[in-house]
Amino acid sequence: MPKLLIVDDEETIRVGLTSMVNRLLPQWEVVGSCEDAEQAWEQVKSCAPDLAIIDIGMTGMSGLELALRLNKERPEINKIMLTGYDKFAYIQTALRAGATDYLLKPVQRDELVNAFAKVEELLIERNRQSKLLLEKTVLEWTMTKKDESLILLERLLDGEGLLDEDVRYGIILRFQYRNDPEADSRRVESPEAYWMADYEKSHRGLLKTVDVVLSNVCEMTFVAGRELSELKDWLECTEQAPDGKTPRWAPFGYGEPTEDLRQLPSAFRQAQEMLYRSIQPLDESNPDEETVRINRLAVAIEMNDLKAVNDLLNLWRRDLGQSSERHPVWMFGRLIRFVAFFVGLQATRMPSALLTEMNADITRLSGQLLFNGDPVTLLSTIDQFIEKVAQIKPDSFDERKIIGKVKEMMRREYGNPDFSLEQAALRVHLNPTYLSELFKETTGRKFIDYLTDIRLDEARRLLLETDMRMYEVCSSVGYTSSKYFSTLFRKKFDVTPTMYRDGPVLETD
Structure with a gap:
């Protein structure tokens, strides 16, 4: 419901205009009635009217001065000027002050209705432009992550009171087209515009939805609300058409609601992954x-x-x-x-x-x-x-090169007790089982055996060339158990680490 502020230093005029608007224009809400410009300015800041009816000739700050201030600081507010003189100079001045129209006192009913009709057309166009700008900005930030898009999005949402700490934001993606062989088989339908409208009306926690048609079969919906936990349950009921007769194949995906607009691109990716995961095979012949x-x-x-x-x-x-x-x-x-x-x-x-x-x-x-x-x-x-x-x-992705990378990795990571076949497979983008088979096929040895040899050869070097204590040598080559390390060392070299250090030992290949 659009909001109206009346500013006139005559109480009878204010009361009369309020009565006429309530009777003739019930779609409007009179949110304030002020006797001077200073009081009106405070009302503007608190109730954000869509239209102000302002008397030109008020004492103190004149109506023209108030209109000019509104032009500068609150240009989104429409203005209709009141004057008791049918003179061209007054009319010209009112229009220069940014008024959409002017009314002569005493105000006639048909003139009031006509003046409001002009303002309503402007509001419709303003809302349309605001909607388009918000759709464009949501899309740009979600897709391109440009800082200027985020700044503009924050400003637009703040203007609608949707930048509070308790507001959450989300992204929903939805495919929609008919899957009825008896229907028009030569055509793929476009998405149903604003498909969340019914839910938005019935759910008070949902404050705003912005629908962006990405293509003729895919629609993105940006949602803002204080409570979005029930949204998933509602989404799961949307696969049936409103008429209850025409089945629609409408997979959807959504991202986790977030309180941070910077996370919207991530929410979009989550929605996209969920959307694709929800797609099932069609019921075809085979x-x-x-x-x-x-x-x-x-x-x-x-x-x-x-x-x-x-x-x-x-x-x-x-x-x-x-x-x-x-x-x-x-x-x-x-x-x-x-x-x-x-x-x-x-x-x-x-x-x-x-x-x-x-x-x-x-x-x-x-x-x-x-x-x-x-x-x-x-x-x-x-x-x-x-x-x-x-x-x-x-x-x-040559297999020989991959095994070469794994060997280099072993030489770097042998001291890491957590290094494993699974870690190596993850780094070279291979299945662990496949990497194990490929490693043995290429080198003739198991992965763990090759890694153990690297560790034990390094341990032997440390025992001969350093004064490190036994537990330090053990830790340096990737083992957390001295007993296990000693067992492996003796199995390979036929002596314990201590005996090897004390020597002399006959080394064999």
């Missing part, structure tokens, strides 16, 4: 075939089998093209499934050197689905993705 292919592709990527990956990608691409010919909407579902598979692998941080090489292209691919929902364009983007994968050179 879903098992796709599931088998997905499992094979996941194994090939984890095993860094570039040839198998390229073969499976080309096979999947062929099937996508055939789906396009059979049913466009089903094809779009499979396109989403294709992208979701790779984003899912990326999100799980699968230990694969090949996946690491693919990550940049996966990020570009997932962005295309969010920001360009056109199936033809997306299919072209998938083609480009497959071509990029085909251009990856095996040398970039």
